[in-house]
Amino acid sequence: MDKPKHHILVCASFRAQGTPQGICHKKESLSLIPYIESELSDRGMTDVTVSATGCLNLCEKGPVLVVYPESFWYGEIDSEDKIDEILDALEEGEACEAHLIN
Numbered sequence: 001m002d003k004p005k006h007h008i009l010v011c012a013s014f015r016a017q018g019t020p021q022g023i024c025h026k027k028e029s030l031s032l033i034p035y036i037e038s039e040l041s042d043r044g045m046t047d048v049t050v051s052a053t054g055c056l057n058l059c060e061k062g063p064v065l066v067v068y069p070e071s072f073w074y075g076e077i078d079s080e081d082k083i084d085e086i087l088d089a090l091e092e093g094e095a096c097e098a099h100l101i102n
Contacts, residue, residue, distance in 0.1 A: 005047035006090060008036060011064040012052040022055045023062035027078055032063065035080055039087055048090070061101050075101040 012030050013022030029052075036050050056064045061075030065086065072095045074086060082099055089096035 002047075004049040006045075006049070006070070007068045008048060008050045009053045009056070009066040009068065010036070010050065011056040011058075011062060011066075012054070013059075013062075014052075014054040023059040024056075024064055027063050029063035029077075032065075032077065032083060036083055036087075039083065043087065043091065045087070045091065058101065064101070070095070072096070073101040074099040 010029055010033055011022070011024040013025035015022075033050055033052060040046075040048050040050070053066075056066065058064050058073070058075065063075075063077050065074045065077050066072065067074070067086070067090060074082075074096065077083065077086070077099060086096045086099060
């Protein structure tokens, strides 16, 4: 596998002590991953990888997604429409300003 151009991290609220406890997990952030992967495939964005992460410590903004290497942090990503907006911007090489965490 080649190194991805972009890496999308989805907060899954995993904690070192065991079970997920944060807001992202409670708001079903992991259910976003299959949709993101499907959309990436449909768009031919084969140079993007998606991973679940431990807690990103921004629970008040959850669910949280981060896009690297750009370091775009997005908050309150709780719908397919928001995912679409983020992926549209990523295809254009831009941040999706509407959902950035400042």
